[in-house]
Amino acid sequence: MADPMHPDAGARGTFDRARFDAFLARLRVDALARETDRRLLFDEVAQLQSLGFGSLRVPRDLGGAGLSLEQVFEVLIDLATADSNLAHLTRGHVAFVESLLLAGLRDGVEPTAREARWAARLVRGDLVGNAQAERQELSELSTRLERDSDGALRLTGAKYYTTGSIYADWIHLAALDGDERVAVTVSAALAGVRSIDDWDGFGQRLTGSGTTTFEAVLVDEDEVGRGRADAAAWPYLGSVFQLVLLAVVAGIVQRALEDTVAFVRERRRTFGFAGEFRPRDDRLVQSVVGALTSAAHGTRALVLDSARTLDRTLEGIRSKTAAEGAARDAQLEVFRVQQLVLPLALDATSRLFEVGGASAVSTSLGLDRHWRNVRTVASHNPAAQRAAALGEWELNGTLPDWGAPAAPTAPAAPTVAEDAAAQGVAR
Numbered sequence: 001m002a003d004p005m006h007p008d009a010g011a012r013g014t015f016d017r018a019r020f021d022a023f024l025a026r027l028r029v030d031a032l033a034r035e036t037d038r039r040l041l042f043d044e045v046a047q048l049q050s051l052g053f054g055s056l057r058v059p060r061d062l063g064g065a066g067l068s069l070e071q072v073f074e075v076l077i078d079l080a081t082a083d084s085n086l087a088h089l090t091r092g093h094v095a096f097v098e099s100l101l102l103a104g105l106r107d108g109v110e111p112t113a114r115e116a117r118w119a120a121r122l123v124r125g126d127l128v129g130n131a132q133a134e135r136q137e138l139s140e141l142s143t144r145l146e147r148d149s150d151g152a153l154r155l156t157g158a159k160y161y162t163t164g165s166i167y168a169d170w171i172h173l174a175a176l177d178g179d180e181r182v183a184v185t186v187s188a189a190l191a192g193v194r195s196i197d198d199w200d201g202f203g204q205r206l207t208g209s210g211t212t213t214f215e216a217v218l219v220d221e222d223e224v225g226r227g228r229a230d231a232a233a234w235p236y237l238g239s240v241f242q243l244v245l246l247a248v249v250a251g252i253v254q255r256a257l258e259d260t261v262a263f264v265r266e267r268r269r270t271f272g273f274a275g276e277f278r279p280r281d282d283r284l285v286q287s288v289v290g291a292l293t294s295a296a297h298g299t300r301a302l303v304l305d306s307a308r309t310l311d312r313t314l315e316g317i318r319s320k321t322a323a324e325g326a327a328r329d330a331q332l333e334v335f336r337v338q339q340l341v342l343p344l345a346l347d348a349t350s351r352l353f354e355v356g357g358a359s360a361v362s363t364s365l366g367l368d369r370h371w372r373n374v375r376t377v378a379s380h381n382p383a384a385q386r387a388a389a390l391g392e393w394e395l396n397g398t399l400p401d402w403g404a405p406a407a408p409t410a411p412a413a414p415t416v417a418e419d420a421a422a423q424g425v426a427r
Helices: 017-037 042-050 069-082 084-088 091-103 113-124 235-265 283-319 326-355 357-361 368-380 383-396
Strands: 128-131 144-147 153-159 170-177 180-187 193-196 211-218
Touching: 017 042, 017 069, 017 084, 042 084, 069 084, 069 091, 069 235, 069 283, 084 235, 084 368, 091 113, 091 128, 091 235, 091 283, 153 170, 235 283, 235 326, 235 368, 283 326, 326 357, 326 368, 326 383
Parallel strands: 128 170, 144 170
Antiparallel strands: 144 153, 153 211, 170 180, 193 211
């Protein structure tokens, strides 16, 4: 069998679960060391993409794995269990692929030229990063498209919290062309594109969520999306963005459980007891681990249930059989799940220290990283804002006016670019 950790292992675009599991087994071994040393995940990203991760949703007709969204989220949770940073940095990529599926990419349907081009890129192993947020007091954009003296389209601006872009082959972002808000996808290899690892958060330190700048970057006219997205469909993408974060959290809780069990099983104590005592036999320790395993099971189940809802929603949108407000209802479901997953995960990753007293806070164990990582992911979409939106919906039948984003290619095609409501980055 080819080495699953080698970038050239297997055919790009294919996905073999056994090879992926072998990759995860090796990935998890050094996860703590990578976080401690802040070693960015360039090699791991290349290995992941070589296994066909980036084309899991690409139709089989076009060389992808053709998985359902639920199946993709199963993979994401398992990836986050091995390394939560690696799963998190794929968020923009996952949503970008969903935007192509919303626009019509599917088995049995002739793709447009752009869809075929992107399917080939994804099967090749290209990764799409995301760069939306700007350090502005208001929601105005300063990133702009302008024509040079030769008539070529150039992109100039700076984006922040650009998760995954430092690893990406392509970067998807929002910009202004005159007074029009547009969605732009540019090659990260072009002159003038620079991503910097200046993310200073205390968790998820390897996601590359730093600054990306664009200095007169040449833009392909075919990669500029104009018009407005279909307001009946775009909440679907907001749901995907949010659910990726919750999948990362579910993986973190699972890893916290596994690390805690491994720690407790090997411990021997004499403090407070005559002779040797095994903490694994302590009813209080058992109750903490019992709560942890319940949290891990519950968060995973909630995320996958929402993924199934999104699968049905996408099918309804594409077949034009979706009930009115289906995408909105799916987004509300994800908001509700957020209210359950985040408190459950934060409590579980805090309580786990009760299994070992002072020993459990050793930096060599790194058990604290699980709480820090959950807290960091949770800060991307403030749950309090979502709770208020849910209350407004139940009481008044209305939602905050988050607006519909610009389309990635043409009117009525949703985008992964633009607003903080879909993106969920609080600054």
